[in-house]
Amino acid sequence: MNRLHVEQPGALALVEDLGRPGFANLGVAASGALDRGALTLANRLVGNADGAAALELLVGGFRARFEGETWFAVTGAWGSVRLDGRAIAPYTAARGRDGAVLEIDLAERGIRYVLAVRGGIDVPAVLGSRSRDTLAGLGPEPIAAAQVLAIGDEPEASVPLLDQEAAFPPPAGAVAIALLPGPRADWFTDAAHANLFETEWRLSEQADRIGARLDGPPLERRIAGELVSEATVPGSIQVAGGGQPTILLADRPVTGGYPVIAVVASASLDAVAQLRPGQPVRFRHA
Known part of the structure; x- marks a missing residue:
């Protein structure tokens, strides 16, 4: 089983997918990733279904070690991303080898990164979603230092080849x-x-x-x-x-x-x- 060992979660690291719509009559919001486009893109870059669970990282300052070998992609906010000290281009899929250390620095543009891993973050679903709802307290707790996250089974789709020129940072001005x-x-x-x-x-x-x-x-x-x-x-x-x-x-x-x-x-x-x-x-x- 592939896993992600979180050494430093940063300001706030949450598991999010596309949410749990359809429960408003029970007083439950849909929740899910705030930047849905970033979640969808990150998942597509590694061959996941659009709604696979990923990590939403507020500001950055995140570090984790891969246990096993898998693909990953970082989208949303724009900043320095390194694997074993080597710079990773934004909005691209990269291969995390067993024992490799992933570091995501503080964001230079935007404020929320999305980190997707091939197979998705495998945590128990609540009302059909793996998303954390910070108001209702539903879903997995915020990620803590030293926490080990299971990664789901490999999807059938392959990792696509995409043109890096499609990537662009969130605006810095108005x-x-x-x-x-x-x-x-x-x-x-x-x-x-x-x-x-x-x-x-x-x-x-x-x-x-x-x-x-x-x-x-x-x-x-x-x-x-x-x-x-x-x-x-x-x-x-x-x-x-x-x-x-x-x-x-x-x-x-x-x-x-x-x-x-x-x-x-x-x-x-x-x-x-x-x-x-x-x-x-x-x-x-x-």
Whole structure:
């Protein structure tokens, strides 16, 4: 059996796949990888099914040793990746020999790496998914130093040959995010809607897998009353009483009591996942 011996997990290392949709009626969010495109690409690079479980590494600072021999790929954030001290090109599949040490440095662009290994990370599934839900506490615990992770059986698909030129880093400057109208857009003034699209927002330090708060001018409500809790979806932009918007992400509560002024288009959610604290954000109409 191939295994991955984690020597240093970094800031936060989680097992994630494409999540557990379909349980909102039980109060369980879909969860799953925040950067779904990075997960899918990493899995395809090593011949896995798109939804195979991989590691989501916040910021980096990760080191692990291969026990057995297998292929791996690192996508998402952009930084130095080394195998036994030798640089590995980003967004490519590489062969990890038995005893080889993989090091992933702090990210230079973006904030979440995805590390996929051929066969996937083999941990018990909860409600059909191997993802960690940080709000509900479902799924495998965060990875700890000295933990040994089993790797699943070799998939039938071979490791494909892909053109390295397709790789590109997450942007370092302002990121454009597409928005759709929210279910409570009418609760906000015309000035609030103008500010939403004209302001250069910045990601605050209060950002995790549950939600990402943005710093900027408060968004004024037209309706000041309380809202009965209603369903949320990934990308919902809730506005609390103070007027600051928060983008709800994969581990969000499935219901919320703050009005949703807009919703991030699905195609822009991966970009939100790679935002760094202080990075500027501009919204546009989808």
